[in-house]
Amino acid sequence: MDGLVVLILAAAASAIIIRLMIALAPRVGLVDHPGEHKQHEHVTPFVGGFGVVAALLVAVAALFFYYPAQGTAWLSLLVCGLVMFLVGLADDRWKLSFRIRLVVQAALAFLMVYGGGVSLTSLGDLVFTGDVSLGALAVPFTVFATIGGINAQNMVDGIDGLAGTIAAGTLVLVAVITGLSGSGATHLLAMATLGGVLGFLWFNLRFGTQHRARTFMGDNGSMMLGFIVVWLLITLTQDTGAVGNGRVEGAGQGALISPVAALWLFAIPLVDTLSVMLRRVWLGQSPFTPDRNHLHHLLQRAGFRVENVVTTIGLLHFGLGSVGVLALQWGASEGLMFFAFLCVFAAYLGITARPWRFVPALRAIHRRLNLTPAGNCGVFFGNCKLEHVEQINALIAPQLGEKTAFRTRLYEQTNPDGTPGLRYAVVEILLEDEAAPLKQQVDYLRLIRKALHPHSGVFIRSYVHRDPFNDRRATPLSGDERFEKRSRDRRKQKRLLLEESFTYVHRGRILDQDVNLRVAHAQVQAQAAEKRARALAPAPDTIIPKP
Known part of the structure; x- marks a missing residue:
């Protein structure tokens, strides 16, 4: 019950602090601008760490109240968390060198060992030879592991909701393990941190009508969260009273896992x-x-x-x-x-x-x-028996919402002997990833399938462009003969763009439709007949015997 109370208090404190900081962040420059390797397109506050700090304060207050005998450990935890937060905030604001960050992280790891009594002294039976005791290497190994854990948590903070979701998964498992084993202090810390992450995810996840993050965690939150997770994992797996003056509750009773x-x-x-x-x-x-x-x-x-x-x-x-x-x-x-x-x-x-x-x-x-691809609702029509893009547009338009544009392209495959092959079409509904809810795009596919039901044999699926950076089929690499052979085999059937159109729709009604006839159908048939005639004609130097 104490853990649940701490979880609720930490979540509430985190949400309140983050909401206040979102309003304050633009005034003090705590905002992240698009650019470089970043994917977001909007100026966004990076104040998620303030919620984790609020949760840490709730956790430390509860730990001092329930376990005052380990005050040195809790004070060390508070100092380490606050310093890690401030260094991350400075890195978000002024872009610190990674060397400065590593030095600070190492110093905090030493404080965790000698002030908090949290150290890696054993690796367990990893190689079937019995317990691997670190001995004199315990402290340097702990410092190395702490730095690695902090930066690993920081590196997964790449898209909205990911770092918080991953941390929440770890914290839920830690909370369950400590709750079932009766490790009260570690359980309170895990529950409070989980509450802080949940309060942050309320503003960071994309759900419902929230189509982009209202705040980022930033290095201030991800590095501090990584440090707390490392503290918890070492506490779970070690006899934490082995090193240092402070003792976390449960020390000396053996590792929980x-x-x-x-x-x-x-x-x-x-x-x-x-x-x-x-x-x-x-x-x-x-x-x-x-x-x-x-x-x-x-x-x-x-x-x-x-x-x-x-x-x-x-x-x-x-x-x-x-x-x-x-x-x-x-x-x-x-x-x-x-x-x-x-x-x-x-x-x-x-x-x-x-x-x-x-x-x-x-x-x-x-x-x-x-699933629906990001960026646009691309629809691939396979085995398309419709003759013109106008027919496809007439099926698509009534299913769409207001002020929507889409492009339609109708292709025809050409067999190796020059004869026309199957037709297929690609429709790209031009919607912004953040402007169009996922449910709307899924509904489009469902409605389009329903509209195509009378046309037997036609199937549709989501369509994604090939990117040469990811797919070698889009750009064959020179020197790889096996790949070039496979690429040539795949391209034996050429495709011919017959028609293309751009259509503008408002509430299911076509307002404008610009159709471009790339190749007339009669021309396609004439080209195919000409190829067949050339294939059947004798060579110029062939002597035709008289009857």
């Missing part, structure tokens, strides 16, 4: 960050160079909307954490679970290191799930 479980609880930030950094080093770049090769970027290139990306990665992260914890509870050895985690990391690295193969595979999954 094995150390390898922490890898699974922090799976997505860890494997994604390591994979991206290894790829940067392999390409000769700094591991801290910003790029767009994280998992959420690849999903977006495949056509997944922000909402779909957050849901997919959030469920994957929560699933991996649950598998890791439950497998150990059901008797799986630590060495086996460590080997399984390495296999997950190797698979993740293998598929994300080749975006030109991974993105098309994701696109196929996206199509099979019948």
